[in-house]
Amino acid sequence: MTERVVIVGAGMAGVQTAVELRGQGWRGDITLLGDEPHPPYDRPPLSKAVLLGAGDAPVDVRFDVDFGALGVDLRLGSRAQTLHAERRELDTDTGTVRYDHLVLATGAYATELPGTAGLPDVYPLRTLDDAATLRPVLAAGRDLVVVGAGWIGAEFATAARQAGCAVTVVEAADRPLAGVLPASVTAHMRHWYEEAGVDLRTGTAVAAVEPGAVVLADGSRLVAAAVVVGIGARPSTGWLGGSAVALDATGAVLADDRLRATADEVFAVGDCASFPSGRYGERLLVHHWDNAVQGPRTAAANLLGGDEPYDPVPYFWSEQFGRFVQYAGHHVAADTMLLRGDPASPSWAAVWLRDGLLVAVLAVGRPRDMAQARKLLPRTVAVDPALVADPAVPLKSAVR
Incomplete structure (x- = not known):
């Protein structure tokens, strides 16, 4: 058979x-x-x-x-x-x-915000049906609260601002992307929200969701015609x-x-x-x-009978607040982080090393850095830190 x-x-x-x-x-x-x-x-x-x-x-x-x-x-x-x-x-x-x-x-x-099961006007964004349900919400231009300042929260906030909605993003941690990137990097991302006209509230959790409002743990009450949950x-x-x-x-x-x-x-x-x-x-x-x-x-x-190991270099991207953000590698065990360019500018990168070896790269508006990084990272190459830190030097030219 x-x-x-x-x-x-x-x-x-x-x-x-x-x-x-x-x-x-x-x-x-x-x-x-x-x-x-x-x-x-x-x-x-x-x-x-x-x-x-x-x-x-x-x-x-x-x-x-x-x-x-x-x-x-x-x-x-x-x-x-x-x-x-x-x-x-x-x-x-x-x-x-x-x-x-x-x-x-x-x-x-999508992870559910505790205490919101069955509540109207509380939405995840994971499936095609989720997006179809949220589309008329954005088109109405209403006041929105986004719970979670991770990748999906930032992307939705970007779309909502483009649609003309007033947007408040609430994050329980003290900064955006707290569980993903170190504070030395995410500190530079806070002003992205400000530039886009998004009210970013960090360091406070959601205490309750009520009809037309979100109540925060610090007692603040936010007007919310709809709540979008992006907490993982x-x-x-x-x-x-x-x-x-x-x-x-x-x-x-x-x-x-x-x-x-x-x-x-x-x-x-x-x-x-x-x-x-x-x-x-x-x-x-x-x-x-x-x-x-x-x-x-x-x-x-x-x-099919092969014996191939799976050990990729992780890669992802995000489009948010007019910026194309890419990340490749895994920086958790890195011992050195170097910046390429000014994080206050539209184009910069962060590079992580471990024992002088290239292990991860975050590129904001620097697609050439990422294209080169994705070729170098699988080879686990040694690089010259001084050359890596010079944004005018191609990343591939920093290889020892």
């Missing part, structure tokens, strides 16, 4: 897995399960083009993939419920599906509880460095899986588009 690969999750990671399997020679059946009713779509435009699209016609964010021609059985509106790894079956709300090989690509869901995401893996697929402390599938899960013939890719990085000496959980593109290439190769 023909062997079947079942892919659970029809986002970028799931779709890319199907494409890679066919491209790498898999000739068996492929079943792709998506729990949303929409054809598979790309997520980055949701916080940009979809929110600000003109007119009534929706922005087309569908993947340019002909699933029929690819020989993929795409089943939409099919939500996984229980995995029976011992007999290689999974139950969905539309029936039981048998597999020979399983790829988990279920992504992540969690792996969509609750349905795997009690199965042979182990989860880590974050709830992510505990994959090995070949992206294999702990159950036989089960792999995991994208936002739902963590993996050990030999490059950085720790387990990584990467919630970014590039990981959803790269991981499926390795998972497909190993499902």
